[in-house]
Amino acid sequence: DAGVTQSPTHLIKTRGQHVTLRCSPISGHKSVSWYQQVLGQGPQFIFQYYEKEERGRGNFPDRFSARQFPNYSSELNVNALLLGDSALYLCASSLPRDRGTYEQYFGPGTRLTVT
Amino acid sequence: QKEVEQNSGPLSVPEGAIASLNCTYSDRGSQSFFWYRQYSGKSPELIMSIYSNGDKEDGRFTAQLNKASQYVSLLIRDSQPSDSATYLCAVNRLGGSARQLTFGSGTQLTVLP
Numbered sequence: 347d348a349g350v351t352q353s354p355t356h357l358i359k360t361r362g363q364h365v366t367l368r369c370s371p372i373s374g375h376k377s378v379s380w381y382q383q384v385l386g387q388g389p390q391f392i393f394q395y396y397e398k399e400e401r402g403r404g405n406f407p408d409r410f411s412a413r414q415f416p417n418y419s420s421e422l423n424v425n426a427l428l429l430g431d432s433a434l435y436l437c438a439s440s441l442p443r444d445r446g447t448y449e450q451y452f453g454p455g456t457r458l459t460v461t
Numbered sequence: 462q463k464e465v466e467q468n469s470g471p472l473s474v475p476e477g478a479i480a481s482l483n484c485t486y487s488d489r490g491s492q493s494f495f496w497y498r499q500y501s502g503k504s505p506e507l508i509m510s511i512y513s514n515g516d517k518e519d520g521r522f523t524a525q526l527n528k529a530s531q532y533v534s535l536l537i538r539d540s541q542p543s544d545s546a547t548y549l550c551a552v553n554r555l556g557g558s559a560r561q562l563t564f565g566s567g568t569q570l571t572v573l574p
Contacts, residue, residue, distance in 0.1 A: 387566050387567075388566050391561045438562075448512075450495075452506070455504045
């Protein structure tokens with residue numbers, strides 16, 4: 347089975363621009379979470395979506411938004427990019443809670459560089 | 462106080478030795494615990510999950526959880542150079558709908574041939 351996929355792999359943007367990152371979860375997984383990882387730190391939670399609804403939001407500004415589509419894929423949007431948004435953006439998918447397991451599996455990530 | 466703290470490292474062990482990685486967490490409501498391995502330039506890979514007090518073994522890996530002490534550890538037996546990576550501890554507070562993982566900063570492990 348294919349794992350979590352993300353696109354693009356790398357991205358270079360200029361301050362003030364907008365970016366859209368995409369994620370497709372593992373087949374059968376309905377929950378998608380987004381994380382930001384800056385160099386030398388652990389990932390930080392941004393959003394979780396389940397059944398197209400936002401189920402959790404981390405401590406990130408309103409410039410960050412996301413959505414989930416009927417096929418459970420997801421987009422993360424970041425507006426008015428700042429230099430500090432340069433990071434590895436990770437998408438993770440997981441089975442529904444009622445399956446009794448809570449493991450999250452990460453995709454390869456999108457490396458965003460803001461200049 | 463950080464929510465999840467790990468040995469700052471880096472940690473070096475000789476090949477064949479046991480590597481011991483430690484993690485403490487501050488939220489007593491945390492109920493699920495995970496260890497991820499992250500190679501340089503790659504994304505985190507789940508290697509262990511543990512939900513109950515005690516030990517859980519999977520091959521060369523053993524996770525240990527002590528909720529009373531708010532402590533979780535990972536032992537890697539017969540360490541190999543291929544185990545050289547950053548190990549991330551993550552915890553999840555169940556309840557509600559959020560699958561929010563809170564990560565430590567990671568411990569960098571080097572296994573010397």
